[in-house]
Amino acid sequence: MMPSPEQLIKQKLLDTAAIQLQVEYWKAGGEKIVFTNGCFDLVHLGHITYLAEAAALGTKTIVAINSDASVKRLKGTNRPINDEYSRAMMLASFFFIDAIIVFDEDTPLLTIQQIMPHVLVKGGDYTIPQIVGAPEVIANGGAVEVLDFVPGYSSTSIINRIRNGAEAG
Ligand SMILES: Nc1ncnc2c1ncn2[C@@H]1O[C@H](COP(=O)(O)OP(=O)(O)OP(=O)(O)O)[C@@H](O)[C@H]1O
Numbered sequence: 001m002m003p004s005p006e007q008l009i010k011q012k013l014l015d016t017a018a019i020q021l022q023v024e025y026w027k028a029g030g031e032k033i034v035f036t037n038g039c040f041d042l043v044h045l046g047h048i049t050y051l052a053e054a055a056a057l058g059t060k061t062i063v064a065i066n067s068d069a070s071v072k073r074l075k076g077t078n079r080p081i082n083d084e085y086s087r088a089m090m091l092a093s094f095f096f097i098d099a100i101i102v103f104d105e106d107t108p109l110l111t112i113q114q115i116m117p118h119v120l121v122k123g124g125d126y127t128i129p130q131i132v133g134a135p136e137v138i139a140n141g142g143a144v145e146v147l148d149f150v151p152g153y154s155s156t157s158i159i160n161r162i163r164n165g166a167e168a169g
């Protein structure tokens with residue numbers, strides 16, 4: 001029986017053990033693995049644009065998202081708006097994303113070292129020296145790419161617009 005669309009999305013959500021097995025299988029099959037990470041609290045056009053561009057850089061795309069606790073430490077106790085399961089399912093619903101992993105640390109370094117992707121990607125709000133994992137990926141013969149920033153789009157600005165609108169009544 002064909003899996004339902006929701007099952008197809010959900011099966012992309014992998015834990016640490018499963019992602020390592022999946023990466024091993026993909027690498028054995030000659031796949032080019034692209035990796036990026038972020039909070040992705042409220043998904044917007046900037047996220048979609050850079051993620052789609054990232055996916056075009058390889059044949060399998062993995063997105064590591066910060067756990068709720070990690071987002072709180074990084075972005076403040078009033079974040080995230082969307083919990084980690086919602087954020088994971090949202091990104092997994094994109095056809096060009098192949099796997100989602102949630103990490104609880106402050107940075108994805110351990111996850112990057114476990115996966116060791118061929119291409120590490122961040123959006124244009126970063127420079128290469130700021131990208132966690134860049135030295136490790138480059139030392140392993142991989143590439144690090146900073147993709148274009150889509151001006152005017154951030155989760156924070158969306159939240160502020162909603163808050164201001166609410167206050168304006
Ligand atoms: N406008 C944008 N254009 C391209 N890439 C973006 C844009 N905004 C964020 N990104 C990328 O998306 C990933 C997730 O970033 P993040 O979740 O922090 O988005 P954000 O909109 O900046 O959120 P926040 O406002 O909460 O900081 C990062 O790799 C970041 O480089």
Ligand SMILES: O=P(O)(O)O[C@@H]1O[C@H]([C@H](O)CO)[C@@H](O)[C@H](O)[C@@H]1O
Pocket residue numbers: 037038039040066074105106107108126130131132
């Ligand atoms: O959504 P953000 O804030 O872009 O994601 C953060 O990215 C950090 C980045 O990889 C630093 O180079 C990372 O350390 C942090 O855990 C968030 O994922």
